[in-house]
Amino acid sequence: xxxxxxxxxxxxxxxxxxxxxxxxxxxxxxxxxxxxxxxxxxxxxxxxxxxxxxxxxxxxxxxxxxxxxxxxxxxxxxxxxxxxxxxxxxxxxxxxxxxxxxxxxxxxxxxxxxxxxxxxxxxxxxxxxxxxxxxxxxxxxxxxxxxxxxxxxxxxxxxxxxxxxxxxxxxxxxxxxxxxxxxxxxxxxxxxxxxxxxxxxxxxxxxxxxxxxxxxxxxxxxxxxxxxxxxxxxxxxxxxxxxxxxxxxxxxxxxxxxxxxxxxxxxxxxxxxxxxxxxxxxxxxxxxxxxxxxxxxxxxxxxxxxxxxxxxxxxxxxxxxxxxxxxxxxxxxxxxxxxxxxxxxxxx
Numbered sequence: 001x002x003x004x005x006x007x008x009x010x011x012x013x014x015x016x017x018x019x020x021x022x023x024x025x026x027x028x029x030x031x032x033x034x035x036x037x038x039x040x041x042x043x044x045x046x047x048x049x050x051x052x053x054x055x056x057x058x059x060x061x062x063x064x065x066x067x068x069x070x071x072x073x074x075x076x077x078x079x080x081x082x083x084x085x086x087x088x089x090x091x092x093x094x095x096x097x098x099x100x101x102x103x104x105x106x107x108x109x110x111x112x113x114x115x116x117x118x119x120x121x122x123x124x125x126x127x128x129x130x131x132x133x134x135x136x137x138x139x140x141x142x143x144x145x146x147x148x149x150x151x152x153x154x155x156x157x158x159x160x161x162x163x164x165x166x167x168x169x170x171x172x173x174x175x176x177x178x179x180x181x182x183x184x185x186x187x188x189x190x191x192x193x194x195x196x197x198x199x200x201x202x203x204x205x206x207x208x209x210x211x212x213x214x215x216x217x218x219x220x221x222x223x224x225x226x227x228x229x230x231x232x233x234x235x236x237x238x239x240x241x242x243x244x245x246x247x248x249x250x251x252x253x254x255x256x257x258x259x260x261x262x263x264x265x266x267x268x269x270x271x272x273x274x275x276x277x278x279x280x281x282x283x284x285x286x287x288x289x290x291x292x293x294x295x296x297x298x299x300x301x302x303x304x305x306x307x308x309x310x311x312x313x314x315x316x317x318x319x320x321x322x323x324x325x326x327x328x329x330x331x332x333x334x335x336x337x338x339x340x341x342x343x344x345x346x347x348x
Contacts, residue, residue, distance in 0.1 A: 001118070009114065013110050015168075019146045025137055026055075029052065038208075042210040044209065060134065065175045066173075070114070075253070099260070100262060103132075126173040139155070150184070152186055164249060197241060200215075236305075236306050263289065275300065275323060283296070304338070308335075320339050320343070
């Protein structure tokens with residue numbers, strides 16, 4: 001089957017770009033092993049659990065010969081300006097990818113349809129579809145398939161779409177032609193490195209997840225390091241600073257996908273409002289959202305840090321004290337105590 005036919009089917013299903021690569025990821029395997037050896041993955045032990053299955057697709061899915069990689073833009077057209085939210089510390093900043101429905105479900109279902117339509121055209125073949133859901137090196141695969149190049153912040157960049165997009169893959173036993181990679185276009189720019197609030201990007205293409213706000217607010221389950229809390233500002237779920245500053249995102253396209261539209265006013269919600277949600281409200285309002293996976297305890301932990309970084313307010317202090325009395329989690333109470341101390345220090 002010709003590449004153009006595969007791309008046409010994928011684009012008709014809503015994928016903004018489709019590419020094909022072989023399964024040789026030797027160029028990325030050593031980089032991954034070095035990164036793990038440095039401990040930059042923090043508590044994400046699962047990054048090392050599967051050995052070389054992550055970098056050798058045929059070990060994960062026997063018989064794999066080719067990988068079809070897809071891009072789906074996610075930037076919601078109706079969201080409040082991200083920089084504006086960061087400049088209003090009484091509001092909650094949530095990473096743009098998490099404002100709507102969980103992308104895992106959206107893309108996985110679409111990939112299944114993609115594979116089924118391909119089978120209709122050429123007959124049955126072996127495949128498995130993934131989107132950030134298995135030991136898959138999706139960014140190196142996307143780069144190899146020509147969907148973009150690896151930016152210095154370790155996100156994939158496209159000249160046509162910046163970096164506001166999700167990736168997905170179909171591992172297949174079809175011996176497909178490749179689309180080929182594209183050249184890099186970061187040049188001497190270091191804006192993403194310079195802007196990182198916690199200096200988590202140690203060097204071009206080297207990210208220490210242990211300092212990354214996305215890791216701290218989403219993946220990390222423990223007590224957030226004291227020295228990093230003031231640097232988190234009002235970011236309660238993820239961080240987009242390295243993408244917001246990137247010049248290539250001037251060309252980013254907003255998504256027409258209804259599933260990625262803003263839900264529950266999460267693009268501009270006030271911290272105090274979110275902090276008062278009960279656990280049942282958290283579960284109900286965030287049903288179908290990727291945010292739900294962090295659980296109620298970490299949700300409150302993250303907001304407590306943001307309230308500690310918020311402008312001094314009698315109402316904020318009262319809210320923190322009230323919530324501390326009602327919460328049994330020692331993790332949350334410890335972060336509330338820190339927030340109260342921050343408020344007191346700022347007031348003196």
